[in-house]
Amino acid sequence: MIKILKNLNKKDVFIILICFILISAQVWLELKMPDYMSEITRLVQTEGSSFEEIIHNGIFMVLCAAGSLVSAVFVGYLASKVSATLSLNIRKKLFTKVQKLALNEIKQFSTSSLITRTTNDITQIQMLMAMGLQLIIKSPIMAIWAIRKILTKNLQWSALVGGGVITLLTVVGILMKVVVPKFKIVQKLTDKINEVTRENLTGIRVVRAFNAENYQENKFNETNTKLTNQQLFNHKMFAIMQPMMNLVMHSMTLGIYTIGAFLIYNAGTSEKLTIFSNMVVFSSYSMQVIMSFLMLAFIFMMLPRAQVSANRINEVLDTEITIKDGNQEQGKEGLIGEIEFKNVSFKYPDGEEYVLKDISFTAKKGETIAFIGSTGSGKSTIINLIPRFYDVTDGEILVDGVNVKDYKQSSLHNKIGYVSQKAVIFNGTVNDNIAYGENGKEEINENKIKEAIEVAQAKEFVEKMENGYDTDLASGGTNISGGQKQRISIARAIARNPEIYIFDDSFSALDYKTDLVLRKELNKYTKDATILIVAQRIGTIMNADKILVLDEGKIVGQGKHKDLMENCEVYKQIALSQLSEAELLK
């Protein structure tokens, strides 16, 4: 939590300082009021006191109340400002940080958890700040001031108030000790309820096909019962709070009056009135003392929840950025679209086995290099190393003769047109989606978009859509089919005009014919670009200039289709699993 508060800047600290002063003034005014109250009481009690005097004191008391209101309004505004600013800044910081994380780090946190951390958790902190800031300044000032005012007045009364405070704090303390750890359990169980329901919803066809409705419901009921019992326990524990508070406050008044009665009974005539007005004042100050301790207790009840959120946020902010930016903006003179892998090995930071081992190859300008291999052979990992989604463990990757680690990341990315395995569609029009990002060169204009769409074989369906290029696409592309999504994301890469294309199994949702035509058009359109393709289908890659066959993270064959058919057993097997010998020779 303290770490989070370090995000406050000088201006915020200054504002908090002003809050401190304003709140002090407010407390002073509020504690001044009982003085007027006792004066009024005294005047009312005393025979022959003038009415003007009462009005006079009354007006002062109302002025105090109004002053405290004005100060509270200002403090309220400032505190809202500080808390809103804090959340604004932390959210920004978190968002920027997440964008810099390597993909495996994101996987570790999980995307959905990162989203909750950027939204929900920050809201939690903000709530605590908004309410807590005022309370945490006010209650100690209030408590100390009020105690000072009454401490000297009477020992018995003070002891009574002390007893009340201790009872209150003990009960709150025990409650916290018992209930706070349960909060975490409730949170976990709620997650679990969510998960079981989501599971049922996403797998609704499977659930029904397996006649597993009862199985799912039992699973749900089990968690539901656990959650209910836990919640019930918490709520019942909290049920003690309200009556407890009432009882303590009421007994306080009652106690003060009863003790007062005896004091007055035993006192001399001259002292009686003083004791009486003291009694009224004391009972009102004691309320302030109790209230301020209650407020403190309240903060301490809120704190653990916010603490959980603060820890989750810090976890992200503290993650060291492993992918560091270089400073090179250009490749070696005269080299364009050239990629070289030199003895590259890769394993995940926490992994034990190498995913890639000793990979070396060169791709020259204008060449098409294809990667094929079985599930889990590491083909996607190879191409993910080029835009530095991960960094190599050993060896080096050169793009245009310069190590990828030495490039400024934006300069490196400007050279690349990347199409991911899962087609990505952003919320926006077709135009927005194609012209996405920056390529460090010219703005992507309308002609360029049209060209790209045409090459990507998307022209027909895009122009058929209601608003053509201005049709809005939903985030995630829920309103177009899988094949259409892939073509849009391919067009996005084409419009970028890159030196290097990277296709990570991005033709899988296209039928053979579209796949073929698309690649033909692409070859025509980008004669000079280097193309890297990962694919499952032999047909997609058999005409590549170089095919790399991967098996368990190693290159087991390298060459053209014909050569590989003769001398690479793995390749031959893959090919024959798809096409007959006769067809392959066609």
Added chain:
Amino acid sequence: MPRSMRGNGANSNDKAKNFKGAILRLCKELINYILYVVIALILAIQGARIGIKTPNILSKLTDEISKGLTGQMNILAVKNIAIILGVMYIANALFIFIQDILMADVSNNFAKDLRKSISKKINKLPLRYYDLHSKGDILSRVTNDVDTIAQTLNQSLATLVTSITLFLGTIIMMFRTNSIMAITAILASLIGFVLMFLILGKSQKYFTARQTELGKLNGHIEEIYSSLNVVKVYNGEKKANEKFDKLNQTVYEANLKSQFLSGLMHPIMNFIGNFGYVAVCIVGAILTMNNVISFGVIVAFMIYVRLFTNPLSQIAQSFTSMQSSAAAAERVFEFLDEKEMSDESSFTKKLEKDKVKGKIEFKNVVFQYDNNDKPTINKFSMIAKPGEKVAIVGPTGAGKTTLVNLLMKFYDIDSGDIKIDDVSTKELTRENIHDLFTMVLQDTWLFDGTIKENIKYNNENITDEQIIEACKIVGLDHFIRTLPKGYDAILSENESISAGQKQLLTIARGMLQNAPFLILDEATSNVDTRTEEIVQKAMDKLTEGKTSFIIAHRLSTIKNADLILVINNGNIVEQGNHEQLMAKQGTYAELYNSQFATVAE
């Protein structure tokens, strides 16, 4: 949520009706807990009554004490009053405590019931429903909406009753004690309350704005986080940041305003309390000096003022929370009232799993999705003979998966008929049909649990040996054994399982079902072709004599099918086996040949 907020202006009538309806419905559903609720309410009213009486008694105590100022104090009377007061305070606390416990019981168990009903309902709704509604929305009904209802029940209902009793009771007591003082107290508070309600109304607007803006920001964050690789390579960070900053700033402003305004409530309440206090004191002083009232009356009114101002703000707050609760209840009930799948309990026909021969017939089947303007399946007819392997090929959107959905009776057909062994599926229960099919889909559906649990799923009779055997067949056994806990490894924690391996797991699960019919809908699309071949051989062995349907993009997967149906626009355009279709030189041949046509051509 937006539903409850909508009614600020024009639609207030509509909202009121919904509000009332939802609250009535809520009361109706609470009937099982009526005893608890009634006891709780009685306790609440009793507690409030004691709360109102105590200031009066306290004023008597003060009177007794002030008598002692001038003359002799009746110490016995003081003692007695103090004891009575003490007992009343304890009784009051006890009543509130019991009432809180009862309401906690009611609200949590009610929430549990609602969640259970929703969970049951999910499995009773037709799939059509899920085509039109988002998962997130249903999920939020199970958690957020139910929680909102539970919380309101827990807090607001009792608070509302207590507050109203206190409020009315205080007014009565005040007038009974002294009408001039009562009017003073009410007038003094009134100004403040008008102010407060104005602020409450205004802040509501900003709260709504904050929720919507936060929603927009969430959307943007979600989009960027889930497509981070593309954002990075396309240098989209700058634009993403610009949009983020803009949204973040709007949220900041809405935050600031809503928080500031709602934060005003408390200080204003405080001021009203103090202002009322002074007013009561001054008026009281005048009256005392004129000997109209005793000093004890002032003390009583000092407390009445607080008693009077507190419940009003509580009533206001309860109403706001009840409004959101009504909106939540509406959403929950709306879901629970959704039309369920047709009742099949009267069906008597049943096909036994081990006696089925395996014939399937589609006869002029027509089917249209609710959100489509033309039929997806149009007069579709075909016959699959027992033991045949039928492949379905065609472009995306041709209706391949829909055929499977109809066969599984996930949807009811609009016209025509589907027959299994010459029995219409209209006469068979869904449960019976599902029992006859093994289905493996492209979307690997695995849940958070061990590998073993996932393969076993809801069939407790499957032995560990069978599981291992199935995993051996799909070639996963070795891989699973390398995992830290082997077959007991938990899936969600395992990032090392690839999409292909997940597909193989679902195939293993399907294999163990051992049903007479088999449906594979792009079940091997993420598996490499060599593994697929191995799996397919194993499957062929398993499906010997079983009728199977296979949908695949990869034509190598289906080449050896007995019958290949090429479909487009909901109907068959070509059919036959591979050789026949190739000889025909039609759509299929064109599709097939394009996979090894060279780019250079």
